Amino acid sequence: MIIDYQKIDTITIRRKMVLDTLVYHPTITRLIKFFDTSSGREKILRLLQYLCRFLALQDDNLATSPKKRLELQFLLIRKVLRFLKPLNFIRAASKAYDNKLTSDSLVRYCKIWKNVAFALYLALDQINLLHMLNLIPLTRFVTQTIPHWTNLAWLLSLFIGIVLDTRKVQIAQTCIYHVKHRSEKDKQNELDGDEDKKVLASARRERSMATRKLLWDILDSLIVLKNLSYIKTNDGYISLAGITTSLMGLQDLWNGTI
Template identity: 25%
Template sequence: MATIAQQVVFHPVVSESLKVWSTTVGRDKTYRAVQYFARFLAWFLLSKGEKINAARWNALKSHLALGRKLMRLGKPLEHLQSALKATTASGPAVEQLTTIGRQLAYFGYLSNDALVWANSVKFWNLKPSTAARVNKLANQFWLAGILFSITFGLLKSARISSEIKDLQSSGVWTEKGTQADRDAKILSLERTTAGVRYQFIIDLFDVWIPATNLGFVNLNDGVLGLFGLASSLLALRTQWLSVTGRK
């Protein structure tokens, strides 16, 4: 029995999970996945008329959302630093501008989101009309940040695809060393493209959440819950691979 317990407790998956959850990003993405799953489940139970069970999952969703706001209180400065670093980075100007726009938008989103949290916990009381404006502004910045990220992904993916085609069609490669260098560069570009497209998929799931909050589209909590769950699991996978060193 003790041997079985040791095999479970010290299983590599358990060890890797603890390593991922020891990071702020790992915990945040896990909480986010549970939050949006709870949002979907509360909607599903409510549609079945199970109001008591739905209320439990709604409460979990709300508390996780509030807790995640607290965890993100320092993140606006991270995005501001990233925006400043992007101003001196090399690369195509349009990609640089979309990167700066994305980071500034997330800075605005998380700054206003911090005010939403402060009002929610009664640390800083806002008038209902002011609180509504702050919440709307947070969603506007959030939507802008995702749209900048989508634009960046499209531009960078197109540019890299063009570079790969140029490398593949440029002359006859007879020297082994030269051909090996070209193949290595193509492989590197393909990996970069895969990363960009992966983030693009995450953004496509997430964009509907602030868009619905702002009234641009009208998706129900069930759909938004599934979209948020999907994007959270994809982001968690990225963090998992980063922390564990898997490829």
């Protein structure tokens, strides 16, 4: 039997090339970077949490449902991953405060207070984490008052976000209107026309992003309102709202992970 070593080497080289192509593929590299961040893992867990919440509705006994227990485990891990995250939003609020060059004062102040409110929400949620880990006494203040304040802080952040998103849509729409209705005599040359196209494209992009964020904040608001018992919406719809906003968050994080 004659062994063709040259043929074996060729096959080995080809397999190595295929393996290298897979390992060093940009999508694989991007995926590794995505899961290497705490934010990426937290967003995945949020999606799984609301998926379990939705699937648990199909069980006859919700209290003993394994999917419900799994949902609580995902929630606990998410809270651990968000430890000290309030500092990120305090810094974001500080940057928004220092940015005196923002053309619209309402946008600036909304950014400041939205980040402050969300930082407060995350800070209070750290107490909820200690409660879930049984590291602090289970008093009425810890088990009822703190969770209530936590949801109120989240709702405040979302409400300010809705105002911010609406204002951004208004600003972008006003820009689009003015560019479109410029009289022909104001367009002195072809360069003005090219500049208008760039401004229109930028304004439309800003409007699209703000509209998407507005929908996101409204859906999350439904979740908080349900947590606070302010609305009686079916839990299935609330779960779907959580799944939708989780997917939106994953999409944004994925696009930003390069």
